[in-house]
Amino acid sequence: MSNKIYTIGREFGSGGKAVGEALANRLGIKLYDKELLQQAAKDSGFCEEIFENHDEKPTSSFLYSLVMDTYSVGSYNSSPFLDMPLNHKVFLAQFETIKKIADRESCVIVGRCADYALADYPDCINIFIHSDMENRVKAVSKRLNITENKAKDLIQKKDKQRASYYNYYSSKRWGDSTSYHLTLDAGKLGIDGCVDMILKFREIMDAQK
Template identity: 75%
Template sequence: MAAYNEIYTIGREFGSLGKKVGEELAERLGIKIYNKELLAEAAKSSGLCEEIFENHDEKPTNSFLYSLVMDTYSGGTFSSAPFLDMPLNHKVFLAQFDTIKQIAEKESCVIVGRCADYALSDNPNCLNVFIRSDMEDRIKRISKRLDITENKAKDMCIKKDKQRSSYYNYYTSKKWGDARSYDLCINTSKVSVDDAVDLILKYREN
């Protein structure tokens, strides 16, 4: 058994099978995957209701600069004056930010989305992966999964990617989907979910 926790973060384009890759990876390693579950954990620790987290989950924001928030944020105390005075979207982000750090300290796991790679940027045992896929394949998957037209599926892919990109770019110092922001980028139009997991595990060995 590893003497330290192995953490895998998965960034993903909408419809790229990123969540499936994360699920398969977690299953093979016998560790937990955190996706929507992270919202429930963050809600518990912050005292904010879970519905608030769902409404603000990976949604872009246009309020004041994140650096200002970090300057006023004092050590993860959700009862401090700076935290109480913050806009709701910042409270949600910081509660998730703390939860991600706590989970990584506690156990090996896979964390999907939610700027986890940024939250754990100082963790040497964290492997950051981005899953993408060709637009044509994403459209077909979403159209089939949600039983909607391909045009609607394309609109949904574009909208969801834009939301995730805006959220990530706003709260981190990196660029969503840019290879330089991650350790490993995989295109699931070129490899299967199983092969993607093999690649991640092989990369971890090096």
Template identity: 65%
Template sequence: MNNNLIITIGRECGSGGRQIGQKLAERLGIKCYDKELLSMAAKESGLAEELFKTHDEKPTNSFLYSLVMDTYSMGGYSASAYMDMPLNHKIFLAQFDSIKKLADRESCVIVGRCADYALADYPNVVSVFIRGDDSDKIRHLAAKHNISENSAKDIMIKTDKRRSSYYNYYSNKRWGSSKSYDLCLNSSVVGYDGAVNIIEEFAKQKQAYIKHMQEKYNSEKR
């Protein structure tokens, strides 16, 4: 385990989570990974990148899921078990592995894709969820895609439903629940820059507290 700082960001559609992640990464002098993870996982796994784009943050209903994840949690999977996996499980595990390798390699911001779940055992991870008021999210999406507010609302609802289903399916937590993250923020209340400031300060406080507790533990062992 290393001391790399990893900030994971879950987000509601239209809340500005990706923009906040990019601003935060720029502030901290590190990289922000979003769809870049798809290319990375494709390269490292040997699977076609187009497959990752097709299955990106989309759930499945395969009965093999429990067996797959139980096998993975026990320290790996056999070649035969891997070959029997549904394609979307292979893609999920490829991203899972790439996220871990990335966290081992460098400090960074990771947007979406159950990164907080993949890195649950990493002490220097700050998990954040960004939400927003529906009216603000709809206006943001309408302006971004040059569409009507009704169309923007439809995109928002469908995207959040897909992200929620994916997160709830592949993790042992609930998407958007305060219990699932270190920090939950409403970008409609604090703005994008305000969210960046809060996350940066929260990360500093968490790192300081972890260091303090480690020093306290070490002194008690002596």
């Protein structure tokens, strides 16, 4: 049997990471969020700071097709790869690390276009977590100890960054329900409710095989 993988896209402040953590704890598997950057740095030989600086940051300077055409060539040591802009190298290194992790173990992966990287993995469930703006503003304001106005501005900025990154590197649209197997409102369901829904989805999916 192949590994059971769960990818989680999320609006900023929606509780997406908390859902991922609760899901991983419930299943006794690992969660990869910032840990993915550490692993990608180790696998690629790039320093971790490079991945942190480019983490889910948008880009608009080069065509998406260049990325995938070069990726199909393969090696980090190949001439096309060496000639690529740094942000593309970072994306491809993460892309490859995500696949390595999924091949190695069942896990939960947060963000970083993991659903797109694992599109060919039949036991991968792709989830998007959202919540209404009022809930998110309160959560971010409390977590970061900032005013609600600043929290709202930060939410809008982070959502725009994540959308730009996802839409650029994948063939799908960030937050669009057709891009995922499940879209869940954490504000309505709560963290545990979202986990229950994800596990029920897995149960039904496995039963239909």
